[in-house]
Amino acid sequence: MAYRILVDLCSACGACEAECPVSAIHPKGDAFAIDPDKCVECEGFYDSPQCVAVCPVDACVPVTKS
Ligand code: SF4
Ligand code: SF4
Numbered sequence: 001m002a003y004r005i006l007v008d009l010c011s012a013c014g015a016c017e018a019e020c021p022v023s024a025i026h027p028k029g030d031a032f033a034i035d036p037d038k039c040v041e042c043e044g045f046y047d048s049p050q051c052v053a054v055c056p057v058d059a060c061v062p063v064t065k066s
Helices: 015-019 050-054
Strands: 003-005 025-028 031-034 060-062
Touching: 003 050, 015 025, 015 050, 050 060
Parallel strands: none
Antiparallel strands: 003 031, 003 060, 025 031
């Protein structure tokens, strides 16, 4: 699984990019995006996903299968 960024909520502050331990987050258009192939949910690095922890607008959410 991985996390993703809700583009409509993201204010492009960049806080999450600096915190991601595997550099999975990069600017994309007017927002930021998470590479699902890189995201490890912070396992082995932190107790909780750091992008979720630092995002001021709760734009980082788990990818859910539909
Ligand atoms: S959950 Fe962790 S590894 Fe995945 S994008 Fe967020 S900060 Fe990066
Ligand atoms: S911390 Fe949240 S608002 Fe800031 S760039 Fe990341 S997803 Fe967007």
